[in-house]
Structure formats: structure tokens, C-alpha cells
Amino acid sequence: MKKIINDPSTVVVEAMRGLAAAHGDLLRVHEDPAYVARVDAPRRGKVAVVSGGGSGHEPLHGGFVGLGMLDAACPGAVFTSPTPDQVQAAVAAVHGGAGVLLLVKNYTGDVLNFETAAELIGAEGIDVRTVVIDDDVAVKDSTYTAGRRGVGGTVLLEKIVGAAAERGDDLAACEALARRVVAGVRSLGVALTACTVPHLGEPTFTLAEDEMEIGIGIHGEPGRARAPLEPADGIVRRLVAGVVEDLPFAEGDRVLLFTNSMGGTPLVELYLAHGIAERLLAERGVRVERRLVGPYVTSLEMQGMSVTLLRLDDELTELWDAPVRTPALRWGA
Amino acid sequence: MKKIINDPSTVVVEAMRGLAAAHGDLLRVHEDPAYVARVDAPRRGKVAVVSGGGSGHEPLHGGFVGLGMLDAACPGAVFTSPTPDQVQAAVAAVHGGAGVLLLVKNYTGDVLNFETAAELIGAEGIDVRTVVIDDDVAVKDSTYTAGRRGVGGTVLLEKIVGAAAERGDDLAACEALARRVVAGVRSLGVALTACTVPHLGEPTFTLAEDEMEIGIGIHGEPGRARAPLEPADGIVRRLVAGVVEDLPFAEGDRVLLFTNSMGGTPLVELYLAHGIAERLLAERGVRVERRLVGPYVTSLEMQGMSVTLLRLDDELTELWDAPVRTPALRWGA
Amino acid sequence: MSVTCTAEDLVVALRAVSAAVVDHGDELTELDRAIGDADHGENMRRGFLAVAAKVDSPGQTTPAAVLKAVGTTLISTVGGASGPLYGTAFLRAATSLADVSEVDGVAVAAALRAALGGVVARGRAEVGDKTMVDALAPAADAAATAAEGGGDVPAVLAAAAEAAERGAESTKPLVARKGRASYLGERSAGHLDPGARSTALVLRALATAAGAR
Amino acid sequence: MSVTCTAEDLVVALRAVSAAVVDHGDELTELDRAIGDADHGENMRRGFLAVAAKVDSPGQTTPAAVLKAVGTTLISTVGGASGPLYGTAFLRAATSLADVSEVDGVAVAAALRAALGGVVARGRAEVGDKTMVDALAPAADAAATAAEGGGDVPAVLAAAAEAAERGAESTKPLVARKGRASYLGERSAGHLDPGARSTALVLRALATAAGAR
Numbered sequence A, B: 001m002k003k004i005i006n007d008p009s010t011v012v013v014e015a016m017r018g019l020a021a022a023h024g025d026l027l028r029v030h031e032d033p034a035y036v037a038r039v040d041a042p043r044r045g046k047v048a049v050v051s052g053g054g055s056g057h058e059p060l061h062g063g064f065v066g067l068g069m070l071d072a073a074c075p076g077a078v079f080t081s082p083t084p085d086q087v088q089a090a091v092a093a094v095h096g097g098a099g100v101l102l103l104v105k106n107y108t109g110d111v112l113n114f115e116t117a118a119e120l121i122g123a124e125g126i127d128v129r130t131v132v133i134d135d136d137v138a139v140k141d142s143t144y145t146a147g148r149r150g151v152g153g154t155v156l157l158e159k160i161v162g163a164a165a166e167r168g169d170d171l172a173a174c175e176a177l178a179r180r181v182v183a184g185v186r187s188l189g190v191a192l193t194a195c196t197v198p199h200l201g202e203p204t205f206t207l208a209e210d211e212m213e214i215g216i217g218i219h220g221e222p223g224r225a226r227a228p229l230e231p232a233d234g235i236v237r238r239l240v241a242g243v244v245e246d247l248p249f250a251e252g253d254r255v256l257l258f259t260n261s262m263g264g265t266p267l268v269e270l271y272l273a274h275g276i277a278e279r280l281l282a283e284r285g286v287r288v289e290r291r292l293v294g295p296y297v298t299s300l301e302m303q304g305m306s307v308t309l310l311r312l313d314d315e316l317t318e319l320w321d322a323p324v325r326t327p328a329l330r331w332g333a
Numbered sequence C, D: 001m002s003v004t005c006t007a008e009d010l011v012v013a014l015r016a017v018s019a020a021v022v023d024h025g026d027e028l029t030e031l032d033r034a035i036g037d038a039d040h041g042e043n044m045r046r047g048f049l050a051v052a053a054k055v056d057s058p059g060q061t062t063p064a065a066v067l068k069a070v071g072t073t074l075i076s077t078v079g080g081a082s083g084p085l086y087g088t089a090f091l092r093a094a095t096s097l098a099d100v101s102e103v104d105g106v107a108v109a110a111a112l113r114a115a116l117g118g119v120v121a122r123g124r125a126e127v128g129d130k131t132m133v134d135a136l137a138p139a140a141d142a143a144a145t146a147a148e149g150g151g152d153v154p155a156v157l158a159a160a161a162e163a164a165e166r167g168a169e170s171t172k173p174l175v176a177r178k179g180r181a182s183y184l185g186e187r188s189a190g191h192l193d194p195g196a197r198s199t200a201l202v203l204r205a206l207a208t209a210a211g212a213r
């Protein structure tokens, strides 16, 4: 294992210190329990938007704390959901009297820990709602399984709901909006290489030199199928087809296209892939009106990418365009 | 080799198409000869700031085209400097009558190609100046060698000079400023793994599982020393010491600290390293007043990082803070 | 521990559980690596080291109080799917013991039943879904049978541990329907479920500690 | 080609050079990988494929015009250190030939001397710095000697090629002082310089083409 770390068990807290040092104008961090909070929170009368999840997916979630996005983020151990007391402490630090919206990626651990947290927070008399995102089309959805995973769409959800909370939408409106985003967003990813969790010290799975894993999860969970590595055209075609045909996105739909790197894929490849995705969507008559390209929901050093599509309407577009000022996403402010 | 590409020989142009698709509001691209230009260039009366270099270091340079930074960037083949006619065409597309400043990283190829370009541009009657950046302390500087390489400091140079040009500084002022930045910026990098150039298809060098290369160049050129892999504290201590002691940066100096990922190092490790760098600089009494953390000058998927320090004064700080709106760097606009 | 079990006995036993979890951490992580995300051993290790530290600080005078401290500690340190599930299991077990100062075989069986109830309430898994329920459910059944037959604490725990071990083994051919392993579909078959394995480990360590007294 | 050389002869020879560069691309890249950035073969391949395409389109009627087209094509397609250096070499060679329609051994030797002058003017390398100069300088010297002795074009080019090959070999033990390899310091010793090797290749292909007529 080759990593710039001191000790697997202190990676998260040390990274939080670096985050705080780098972005003291935007956020502050609390170490035990661990959370990242907007520097100017609590904001009276504003719905507090809080998320979190295992570490190793940076900039998700701590990199999205700030104006117009998250009020707080709770980082768990690497690839391990945070504990309820982290969420409870984060909410205590940022809630401004207008209620709390928890945005949770659909993994058993995340759901259970946030559920427990919500019970504890609710017991304190705070109005708390939870919206679970499950945008990964790779997983068969069924009541007999853990359901679809939350992946790339999470960034779009956090941005849009964060903008709504910032402009003063109340808790019910923020919750309804979040459900609307979840209903209209779909993702599919591919891995070319595995990643290495610090405490394990070796890759969580292996892919042969000529293989890729379509439908990879962001913790290196396997996906739909292992297939021979293809040229970019073929890879992106599979991702776009999987996403478009799931919702489905139809000709004339206005969308946001998010081309995400899993971390280890260089930007030159990612832009190349983005160009292909734009072309394929144009061929299908899907109208790309907004885009995001970069490593925003990663799996440590994993090489790979994902494609996320979100159906846009005027309101979602306006909220996407609204000012945001966080370590990883910043415009208009 | 595992890459999301179609054909090694079309990587750069395909990536440019993706860049244009993603950021049509900021820039436009021209394919043959290849350059990326600010969408609203030429701007009458504004000094045109133009840079370029081999591809594979993204977001450098194309990701820094836009308001308050570069007017144009010329991407060469992967790790190969661009040709003079690219620079000439880019300048023709963006110069606004107030002269052109070429910002060139100090590599023989870049220097020679930009030199040739400058001759051609000058012959057209355009006032053109060239500033070469050579901030890499890993290389012994001597008139008998190719001299120090241009690495991480390039981003700071492009941002600060771009801001000066944007506010209307004339060519002489921009050139003088650029020389001041070059005089006050130093960098040192480390690689944990090698990167793979598409047309080669295998890593350009090999590092054992317990080795790192201190003083790595951004094309995977070897550096000062190959050493056993150390914990993050030791790695960052070497980088900070190398940079601080070179200029040297002294107690009380105000600096910008730029903690850069070579591409394959996850953000969680990079922030961890950044936190250590901040601590070490505080111990030395060096005052970090601005910071940049992220993968901005990369070497494809190479795992590793670099530390860059720039000595700040009020003017440089103001220019750093000035609005910038590019694909990779954006604030205040 | 003897035929019954005091708070003090339980603390001793929990130290043994903690040691067992630490010892088997790599094994659990390896199992989770095959069909999950390779953190179960690390999660359990972190949680049960915190448990050992917690029960070392005096103050819990009833078995229920000890179990409650274990549950809250696990919930606040483990994370992941296993944190709330193990935490709830211990909290429910605590509740079922009320405030008696010594528990017998029947109470242990009831506590295991309550623990199972908590896990199912939170995780909604059934036997056969390839989760810790596949170890805990047969353990609760075996404990009940042993307690009905007059078994004391060591006997009840021994029966539970053995059933849990068999239950854990039984997960090998199963296709996971809950938790992270379910993403694998058919590919999850052929591997033990890490949570079922850790459940068996915990019960075995408790049984051994009880039998050793 | 014969004892002298026309524009047409030169075009034929340049096709052979292009083929040789393409053939040896991997070898050049491998050399550059050891002490550089693994692109010299690719750079040369890209450049000389463009050269082959360029000289295929008619229009250059003098050897100088052909060489000028080669130089500008290399400059606009190669990039890297080698692009401007090779480009300048061909441009200077073109200038030295003026507008004669046929060149002899003396003119070839003068063109090589001019080419060397261009490379040194641009790159400021001396013999012994482990660059293409280590091949081109002895080639120019050998060509001059051969031409003074009355050698025709094939003879002059053969002498130049042989000297360039020896010059390229001579770079192996050297420590690089120019170009990317200089970053390696002592570690650059023990490897051939890729640009010196490609210079020898180009001259050998020219000599072979000249001798074949």
C-alpha cells in the first residue's frame, strides 16, 4: 500500500485538520465526535442541511460544507458510515430553529445510523426529516434487497437542496424538493482498478489488466458485470445507456450531465469521456443544459468514472445556478 | 494500461472537445492547430496572457483559461510541449492590441517552441514577452544544465498575472510582476507511483512497493533521491524543508501554501498532508495567509504530491484574491 | 461467571469478547472484503476496544447497566451497518434484563431473544438473508431450549454459541439479500457472512468466559 | 540518388527516413523512457509521418525547398525539444543550399555543418552534453572530410551516418547536461541519448537511400 498517511486509524481526523486549515473561512471542524460545520452556522431561521457518510469519497461530504450547500457533514471512518452521535452533535452545532434535513446515501449502515440519529434528534424536540438517495442503476431495486446505492447524484442533491435552504425554503419544501431530485437522478459507474482501504493495506478486489467492472459501487462493491476493457466510446456508451434507459430520460428532456471521476482517472480522460457522453446524449435528443465534470464522489485512488443525469426544470436549474461557496464547489459567491 | 481513451493519438483533441462541451460559457477550443481560448477574447486593450505545455497535467493549462487568468492555452501531445504554430494561432486569436505575455515552464522543449513562436509573433509586429518559470528546487540550477523545471508554481503565476492583466496592467507591468512571482515561488514534489503515457502503454519508471521518489518532475522525471516510503509526517517534512530552505523563506514571511496532488493521490491524503505542512510552517514561524489544495498540476494518474510556497506581499495577495472564473479555479465571479 | 451472572462477571466476559474480536479482526475484514467493503473487522475492533475501555471504568452495577453501556458505546463508535445492529442488540438485551443484579439461564435466553428482536426491527432481515440474523436467530432458539431444559448461564451460552457457529457456517452457500453483500447477487454465494461470523465469535467468547468460572 | 542529388531524389530519401523513424519509434521511446519522458519515438513518428505526407504533395522543385518544407513541418508537428531542433537543422540546411537544383558532396557537407550550427544556436549544447549534437557534430566533421576528399553525395552521407552512429554510441557513458535527461544527473549515465540515436537513424536512412541509386 502506498499512501501519504501516518496511521490508518488517524487518517480521518488528520485530514479534517488539513481541511480546517485550508478552508477556515468556510468551515470549522470538531474532532470528537467528528463533524465539519459551516463557519457561520447556526443561521437563525434557515433549515439546516446535514449529510455524511464514510470517508474516502472526498470531496464528498466535507468539501461541500459552506454557503448554499451543506450546513454540516459527518465523516465516518474510511468507507464506514458515521455514528449517530456524530450526526446528533453536528445537528446541535448547526440547527437554526427551522428544522433539519438529513441527506443520506442508501447503504444499510448509513440508513441505520442516520435513522438512530434522527430518533435522538427528534427526541430533543428538533423537527428532523430524512431523505435517502438511491441513484445507482447498477443495483436491482427490490424490497428484498438493500436497494439501490446512493452515488454521484448525492452532489447534485446537496447542491440543489442547499440552495433552497439558503434562499429560505422551509423544511417541508426542502424535503419535497429533495425527493423530487432523488426521483429524477440516475447514475452508473465503472471501475478500471480497485482501491485500497488504509487499514486493509491491499486492494479490496482485483481486476485483470484487460478487465473493467461495470456498475461499480463507490466502496469498490462489485457491480453488474465484469467485462473486457473497452475503448472510451464503448465504456461511455454503456454508462449513458444504462442511465438514460433506467428513468428513462426521453428525447427533449432537459438534463444536468455530471461526469465524475472515481479519483484515479486523470482529468484528460474524464474530459474525453465527457465529450463522448455529450455526443451520445445529443444523438438521443436529450438536452444537456448544465454540466459538472470532475472528481466529486470518489473511491480513494480508484480509476474509473460515473455518469449521472438529473432531469432539470426551471426551478432545479435556478437552484443549481444559485451561488455556492464550499471547498469543492464554488460559483457566484 | 488501463485508461478511458479511444486511441493514444486522439486523446488530446478528444479531451479538448469534452472541455469545450463542459465549459462553453468560459472558453472555446480550436483543433488544428490546437488551442483553448477565452470565450470573450480578444479583449481590446488587455494584455493577452498565454501559456501551454504538454498534456497530461490537467487542469493545467486549459482548465485555467477564463476571466482573470489565461486568455489562451496550447496543449501539446501528452508530456510533449506544443508547437510554435499552436502558440502563434492562439495569440492571433486572443491578442487585443496590448501585447502578449507568454508564460512558459522551464523545459528545453517548452522553451524552444515558445521561443520560436515568440520570434514568429514578434515578426507580425505584436509586442510579445516571455517569462519562464523554474520553481522546482529538486533540480540543481546551473548554466551547464537545463536548469530548474517549472512545476506547481505555474498555477500561482498564471492566476496572479492573469489578475493583473484583467485589471488593466500593461505588458511591462505584467512581465515585471511575472518575474517577481517567479523569484518568490518554490516547489518540491514526491511520487509514490509512476504514471503511464497513453502511447507507451506502461509506466515510465518503476518504484518498489516500499519506495518513493523525492523531487519528482511532473513528467515522471526522476528527482533528487529514491528513498524508503515514509509516513506522511516524514514526507511532508522533507518537502517543506526543501522548499523553505531553498529561497529561503524566513520567520515572519507571509506565504501562499499550495498543496498539490499529482493526480492519483486521494483528497483525503492531500488534506492530511496539507494539515502537516501548515503545522510545520507554523513551527518555523512562516505565516500562511492563503492556501490552495487540490490536483492542479498533475502527472496523469501518478500518486504523489508537491508543496509550493509563494512569498506574498499586499499586491500579490490582492491579485490572488481577485475574481477568477475558469473551469478549475473560480471565485469572486 | 458461574451458574448465574453478575455485572462483574459480565465485565470480565466482555473483556474476553473484546480480546476475541481484536484477535479475529483480520479474519472478519477478510470475510467482508470478499462480499463487502473490508471493514467489518476494523469496525468491530474499534467498537469492542471502546467497550473494553468503557466497562473498565466502574459504575455499572447491574448486568443491564453494563449491557446498556456496551450498546451505546457500540452505537457511538462502530458506524457501518453492524454498529446500530450490535448496539440495538445489546440495548434490547439490557432492557429485557431490567434491574436484577444477577441473571440466570432463562434471563440470558430472554436477553438473546430480545437482542434478536432488536436486530430484526432495525435491519428487517430474515433468516436466510445471509446476515448476522442467521447466527443470532438459531442462537436465541438454542438458548431458549437450553434454558427450558434447566440450563444455567454457561450451558445456555454454550448452546447459543454452538448454534451461532452452525448458523454462521450456514450462510456460506446463501445469496445475500440484505446489507452490502446483496449488491453482489449470485456472486455473494460461497462466502461466510462477516456479521454472522462475528456474532458467533462474540457468543463463543461469552460462553467460554462463563464456562471458565 | 546518384553522385549528386535532386529535389526528387531527396523526396525519395525522405520517405525512407520516415519509414525508418516509424520502424524505430519504439526503440527511440524506450531510450527516452530510460532517461527522459518516453515520447521521443512518438514525437519523431508524428513528425516524419507529417513530413512524408508533406513531401508527397508536389511543389518543391529544389532540394532547399524540400528541406525547408521538412523543417517547417517538423516544427509544427513534433513539439518537445526535438521539434525545434530538428526543424531548425533542416531549415538551416535548406538555407545553406540556396536555390541550386542539384547538390553534390560538398554541398551536403555544408548543409550538415549548417544544420549543426542551427541545433547549437537553439539548444546551446556542446559535444559531450549527451544530446543529438554528439551525433550531428562528428557527422558534420566526417562529411566535411569525405567531401574534401572528393566524395560524392552517397560517400559523404555514408561517412556522416557512420560517424553519427559512433557518436550516438559515445553518449552511453555520458552524464547529460542538457535536455530532460540532465535532471537525472549521474543516473543518466549508461543509456544512449535518444536524440543522438535518432540523428544517426535519419542519417543512415539518407545514406542508404543515396547509395541505393
Ligand SMILES: Nc1ncnc2c1ncn2[C@@H]1O[C@H](COP(=O)(O)OP(=O)(O)O)[C@@H](O)[C@H]1O
Binding pocket: A079, A080, A081, A108, A109, A110, C032, C036, C037, C039, C040, C043, C044, C079, C080, C081, C082, C083, C085, C119, C122, C123, C124, C125, C130, C131, C132, C133, C178, C179, C180, C193, C194, C195, C196
Ligand atoms: N439489514 C441487515 N440486517 C441484519 N444484519 C445486517 C444487515 N445489513 C448488514 N448486516 C450485517 O452487517 C454486516 C456488515 O457489517 P459491517 O461490515 O461492519 O458494516 P458495512 O456493511 O456498513 O460495511 C454483514 O455481514 C451483516 O451480517
Ligand SMILES: Nc1ncnc2c1ncn2[C@@H]1O[C@H](COP(=O)(O)OP(=O)(O)O)[C@@H](O)[C@H]1O
Binding pocket: B079, B080, B081, B108, B109, B110, D032, D036, D037, D039, D040, D043, D044, D079, D080, D081, D082, D083, D085, D119, D122, D123, D124, D125, D130, D131, D132, D133, D178, D179, D180, D193, D194, D195, D196
Ligand atoms: N539543448 C539541447 N541541445 C541539443 N539537443 C537537445 C537539447 N535538449 C534536448 N535535446 C535532444 O532532444 C532529445 C529529446 O527529444 P524529445 O524526447 O523528442 O523531447 P523532450 O525532451 O521535450 O521530451 C534528447 O535526447 C536530446 O538529444
Ligand SMILES: [Mg+2]
Binding pocket: A079, A080, A081, A109, C037, C039, C080, C081
Ligand atoms: Mg462499511
Ligand SMILES: [Mg+2]
Binding pocket: B079, B080, B081, B109, D037, D039, D080, D081
Ligand atoms: Mg517530452
Ligand SMILES: [Mg+2]
Binding pocket: C032, C036, C037, C038, C039, C040, C080, C180
Ligand atoms: Mg463492511
Ligand SMILES: [Mg+2]
Binding pocket: D032, D036, D037, D038, D039, D040, D080, D180
Ligand atoms: Mg522526450
